[in-house]
Amino acid sequence: MTSPVTEAALAAVTARLVTALPSAVVERARRAPVDIESETLPRLVLHIDSIEANAGAEPGATHYRIGLTIVGTAIGSSDLDAQQAVISLHASVVAALAGWTPSTAGLGDVVELGADFLLHDVDQSATPVGEFAARFELLAVAPTGSPYI
Numbered sequence: 001m002t003s004p005v006t007e008a009a010l011a012a013v014t015a016r017l018v019t020a021l022p023s024a025v026v027e028r029a030r031r032a033p034v035d036i037e038s039e040t041l042p043r044l045v046l047h048i049d050s051i052e053a054n055a056g057a058e059p060g061a062t063h064y065r066i067g068l069t070i071v072g073t074a075i076g077s078s079d080l081d082a083q084q085a086v087i088s089l090h091a092s093v094v095a096a097l098a099g100w101t102p103s104t105a106g107l108g109d110v111v112e113l114g115a116d117f118l119l120h121d122v123d124q125s126a127t128p129v130g131e132f133a134a135r136f137e138l139l140a141v142a143p144t145g146s147p148y149i
Contacts, residue, residue, distance in 0.1 A: 002148040002149065003149060004147055004148055005051075005064050005066065005142050005147055005148065006048055006051060006140075008106065008107060009048075009066045009068070009138045010028060010046060011104075012104050012107055013070075013102070013110070013136075013138070014026055014028055014046055016097060016100060017046070020092070020096035021042075021089075021092055021096065024044050024072075024089065025039070026044045026046065027044070028045070028047075034131075036073065036120075036129045037127065041074055041129070042074040042089050043073045044070055044071070044073075044093065045070070045072075045073075046068060047071070048066065048067070049067040049069050050066070051064055051066050052067075061141050061142065061143060061144055062141070062142055062143070062144050062146075062147075063139060063141055064139070064140040064141070065137055065139060066138045067113075067135065067136075068138060069133055069136075071131060071132070071133050072090060072134070073129065073131045074088075074089045074129070075128065075129045076130075078128055079119065081128060082128035082129050082130045083117075085130070086117060086119070086130035089132070090115055090132045090134060093134055094134065097112070098110060098136075099111075102138075105149060106140055106141050107138060107139070108138065108140065110136050111138070112136055113135040113137055115133060117130065117131075118131050118132070
């Protein structure tokens with residue numbers, strides 16, 4: 001069964017995160033902000049940011065570089081605890097994904113690109129909470145002229 005390269009990449013990364021971080025809720029393509037008062041945390045939200053095609057890398061194949069962002073939200077009992085929870089959650093995501101190669105045919109290694117961190121201000125939330133936005137890139141290879149693998 002064929003799948004668009006972007007869907008195959010998102011499905012593989014989501015499955016990896018669900019398996020590697022069983023205590024975190026993993027979602028895709030969420031637009032609404034996380035409600036820290038009522039939703040289960042930690043929470044990871046996966047988004048696709050970009051796709052870059054290179055048809056000249058290999059005869060008969062197009063190499064797609066798929067940019068992904070994972071936003072992680074974690075809570076703590078104090079500001080320091082929240083910051084440490086965010087840093088720990090980020091480290092767990094990196095450990096699960098960086099250098100990992102999905103088993104789906106046509107998908108290549110996941111590469112870590114960087115991350116931004118934010119501890120929510122008191123006027124945003126009375127509860128100590130923070131988040132990170134981690135960027136990754138994944139290689140997908142499909143036959144030239146077909147965005148499916």
